[in-house]
Amino acid sequence: MTEKMETVLDVKDLKVEFDTPDGTVQAVKGVSFSVSRGETLAIVGESGSGKSQTMMGIMGLLAANGRVSGSARYAGEELVNAPLRVLNGVRGSKITMIFQEPMTSLDPLYRIGRQISEPLIHHKGMSKGDARARVLELLKLVGIPEPERRIDSYPHELSGGQRQRVMIAMALANDPDLLIADEPTTALDVTIQAQILRLLADLQKKFGMAIILITHDLGVVKHVADRVVVMRRGEIVEQGPRDDIFERPQADYTKMLLAAEPSGHKPPPPPGSPVILEGRNVTVDFAIGGGFLAGGTRTFRAVDDVSIRLEQGQTIGIVGESGSGKSTLGRALLKLLPSAGYVRFGQTEISKFDRAAMRPYRREMQLVFQDPYGSLSPRQTVGEIITEGLFVHEPQLSKAERDARAVAALKEVGLDPATRNRYPHEFSGGQRQRIAIARSMILKPKVVVLDEPTSALDRSVQRQVIELLRDLQEKHGLSYVFISHDLSVIRAISDHVIVMKDGKIVEQGDTEMIFDAPRADYTKTLIAAAFTH
Amino acid sequence: MIQFVLRRLLSAVPTIFVVVTISFFMMRFAPGGPFNLERPLAPQTMANVMKTYGLDQPLWKQYFTYLSNAAMGDFGPSFVYKDNTVAELIGKALPYSIELGLWALLVAVVGGVLLGTIAALRQNGWIDYTLMVIATIGVTVPNFVMGPVLTLIFAIMLSWLPAGSWGDGSFRFLVLPVLSLGLPQLAVFARLTRGSMIEALHTDHIRTARAYGLPPRVVVITHAMRGAMLPVLTYLGPCAAALLTGSAVVETIFAIPGVGRYFVLGSLNRDYTLVMGTVILIAVFVILFNLIVDILYGLLDPRVRHD
Incomplete structure (x- = not known):
């Protein structure tokens, strides 16, 4: 992409504002950039940086309380606040978009063939028959297997990666000059992510359109962008060619972002540490379908004959793509769902325990979830949330003692104890995850299962949370089962890694070994796809 | 299937x-x-x-x-209308109730969906607020108030329409009972439609439709409305069953010889078999219409498959 080509979109001093009950919020505070034919421009930023709203504002797709001003010219034509007639001439025809959630971005009630053909029919005036022929062509182009059959599928019948391919087919239908991809791979597994990015690059080479890639993921940017715009709090911090940004970053924020990849290693536990949690031949079956009068039930094997040994002070990383059974395994080890096989905690076999028998052990085996929004009750104060477990496990504590424990727990996770009378919605994602960790730590557990605890967080926050977890582990001799799809996080925190696929262990070994000399093909693919540098 | x-x-x-x-x-x-x-x-x-x-x-x-x-299908003789079996009585009354109910259902669904959609498209504007105030009144005013008030205005004060009875079954006689029966349900449908339509308009695939330059008509009708009709459909089953099996109140107010009126008379007279007959009829209708709704659901939403 070295040859100079004409500008496709020229953005000058673009501003986006939202009217909220608390007054006007400036989401984008005057940004300027441009993109040329055949070029990939990456707009990078963490959540709240205004990177998506910039493009939504240009395309006239803001929510009803949003306002946009400034200028964005496509082929000399002003798009900002243009009448719907003008916008609809450009949208879906000259400028097309794909989004983060390929499931919800497609209408679940219509066949994909029909959805891809809609822009063809509306912009090109094609007949239904011609449109169908073109859709078949497009489906082949984006690598959908058996396009003749798939054209009549509904979105829910396709995998996440295939749905994103369908969105790309729809985006290419009218030979656009610019494709805006808003976090196109964030919701996808790493191996699929790599395929989608390669597909986009191939298609760009073939058709020469410009691509604006909106993302939080610098790994993606490094591999596909020609130029990079770094945004923070509605402003452009820095922009320039990719290599300049990665090798000679000027702004402190860019430097911080680049350094935010989780790094470091965890010191291994002393040799001969006792085994604190062990699972042997753990198997979990789920019933699917069936029911009253429906005949026999079918089962789905989510975890298939998995064995695991966790030593005190050790972290075992369980890595796998969605549907690999990693979360189910974590829950089975805590006896939170019925499973077959043998599980022991310390010296006690707990496989056969019922709820009542498990209760005394619960405080020593804690679970932290991915979603720091969904896992904290919005109607309880932070103090109430983190002390709730004490009512069950240490009912003898007085109110003052409980409060003292809450203060200590919040200090330990790096939060101001004065915040304990506030509600979760007043906290950021990273702070909420600290609250969730405090809720576990207050019970002084021995084992913590962390299920994608950093996956909903921005990289810079992620790094802090990982450091916090490592500190806590060292201080209290904790043992972690750390479940994640994110290989760079797994590498930074684990002693031992288990790679799972379809409910089975594909490969396991010490972290160094898995990352430096993977044996299984699947592990190699995962590592290659994850852009670990 | x-x-x-x-x-x-x-x-x-x-x-x-x-x-x-x-x-x-x-x-x-x-x-x-x-x-x-x-x-x-x-x-x-x-x-x-x-x-x-x-x-x-x-x-x-x-x-x-x-x-x-x-x-075996024998619901016995009526204890009060001694020359008739329950089956005969219901057989005679049901066509009146069904005709009245069908019209009321049509008014309720068409009117409710239309007004609800308009309100959703003008969310938080004055049209929305006005429609929803009216709908709230419609939901809260019981039909034993609605019926007499409509009669007072249109039959007695304005003398436009007859005040009651089936008459010759012509349109004029139907208007007031259909409105008394249908308007409260229209209000329910309007509120339901507004809610699910607002939700549907904020989904990601509507954003996609707009981002691809589809005309507003296609965005709203093809993409938003079909999804928004799913929750509305759920209410349609019990509502249709209730309207078609005759409203005790409306039929009594307007002296229409339908199932609802027999139910009231039967209850007052302790006509055991007649009451039992109508109860079974209503139960069968409710079950039947819920089944129809579930089948329609499967046709509208490909994610629901009956197998």
Whole structure:
């Protein structure tokens, strides 16, 4: 992409504002950039940086309380606040978009063939028959297997990666000059992510359109962008060619972002540490379908004959793509769902325990979830949330003692104890995850299962949370089962890694070994796809 | 699909059995009986009458007799309208109720969906607020108030329409009962549609449709409305069953000889068999319409498959 080509979109001093009950919020505070034919421009930023709203504002797709001003010219034509007639001439025809959630971005009630053909029919005036022929062509182009059959599928019948391919087919239908991809791979597994990015690059080479890639993921940017715009709090911090940004970053924020990849290693536990949690031949079956009068039930094997040994002070990383059974395994080890096989905690076999028998052990085996929004009750104060477990496990504590424990727990996770009378919605994602960790730590557990605890967080926050977890582990001799799809996080925190696929262990070994000399093909693919540098 | 329908019909049997059992005993435990008239019958006559209708038998025996007869389709004679069987009475009354109910349902669904959609598209504008205030009134005003008020205005004050009775069954006679029956349901449909339409308009795939330059008409009708109709459809089942089996209140107010009126008269007269007959009819309609709605659901939403 070295040859100079004409500008496709020229953005000058673009501003986006939202009217909220608390007054006007400036989401984008005057940004300027441009993109040329055949070029990939990456707009990078963490959540709240205004990177998506910039493009939504240009395309006239803001929510009803949003306002946009400034200028964005496509082929000399002003798009900002243009009448719907003008916008609809450009949208879906000259400028097309794909989004983060390929499931919800497609209408679940219509066949994909029909959805891809809609822009063809509306912009090109094609007949239904011609449109169908073109859709078949497009489906082949984006690598959908058996396009003749798939054209009549509904979105829910396709995998996440295939749905994103369908969105790309729809985006290419009218030979656009610019494709805006808003976090196109964030919701996808790493191996699929790599395929989608390669597909986009191939298609760009073939058709020469410009691509604006909106993302939080610098790994993606490094591999596909020609130029990079770094945004923070509605402003452009820095922009320039990719290599300049990665090798000679000027702004402190860019430097911080680049350094935010989780790094470091965890010191291994002393040799001969006792085994604190062990699972042997753990198997979990789920019933699917069936029911009253429906005949026999079918089962789905989510975890298939998995064995695991966790030593005190050790972290075992369980890595796998969605549907690999990693979360189910974590829950089975805590006896939170019925499973077959043998599980022991310390010296006690707990496989056969019922709820009542498990209760005394619960405080020593804690679970932290991915979603720091969904896992904290919005109607309880932070103090109430983190002390709730004490009512069950240490009912003898007085109110003052409980409060003292809450203060200590919040200090330990790096939060101001004065915040304990506030509600979760007043906290950021990273702070909420600290609250969730405090809720576990207050019970002084021995084992913590962390299920994608950093996956909903921005990289810079992620790094802090990982450091916090490592500190806590060292201080209290904790043992972690750390479940994640994110290989760079797994590498930074684990002693031992288990790679799972379809409910089975594909490969396991010490972290160094898995990352430096993977044996299984699947592990190699995962590592290659994850852009670990 | 056929298997699904058969399975559902089969599972309706225990439901109806429970309904029959509960209403049978509730009816019997209510004070009074079909032959406790204002001027009491002579003891001998009373004994004869009781014997004729099998009311002298122990209750459990009457229950099983009723159950086995009903299972064969025999719902017995009416205790009050002595020359008619319950089946004949309901057979005569049902067409009135169904005609009235169908019109009311049409008014409710078409009007409600239309107004709800308009309100959603003008969310938080004055049209929205006005429509929703009216809809709230529509939901809260009971039809025994709505009916007489409509009659007062259009029949008595303006003399545009007849105040009651089926008359010759022409349109003029239908207007007021259809409105009294349909307007409260219209209000419910309007509120339901508004809610699910607002939700549908904020989904990601609507953003996609707009981002691809589809005309507003296609965005709203093709993409938003089809999804928004799913929750509305859920309410359609019980609503249709209620409207078609006759409204006790509206039929009584407008003196329409439908099922609802027989239900009221039957209850007041302790006409055991007539009340049981109408209860079974309503149960069957509710089950049937919920089944139809589930089938429609499967047709509208490809993610729901009946197999």
